[in-house]
Amino acid sequence: MTHDSSRKRKRKPVSEDELSEFLRRYGRKAPKRGEPNDRQYDRRLEERIKRLPPEEFDDLLRGND
Numbered sequence: 338m339t340h341d342s343s344r345k346r347k348r349k350p351v352s353e354d355e356l357s358e359f360l361r362r363y364g365r366k367a368p369k370r371g372e373p374n375d376r377q378y379d380r381r382l383e384e385r386i387k388r389l390p391p392e393e394f395d396d397l398l399r400g401n402d
Contacts, residue, residue: 351385356397
């Protein structure tokens with residue numbers, strides 16, 4: 338089985354708006370009564386953010402272009 342480099346999927350860059358919405362949802366406090374793991378956020382976006390180079394992630398957090 339050979340890998341065709343032209344078939345690689347290109348990753349969509351993470352925007353500042355996506356990152357801020359993700360962080361808002363990810364970091365919210367759990368309710369006193371209820372499931373602590375009920376946060377609804379995009380798992381695919383979480384994976385894209387985890388794969389960002391540290392410099393790019395830092396630039397997004399600081400709002401640098």
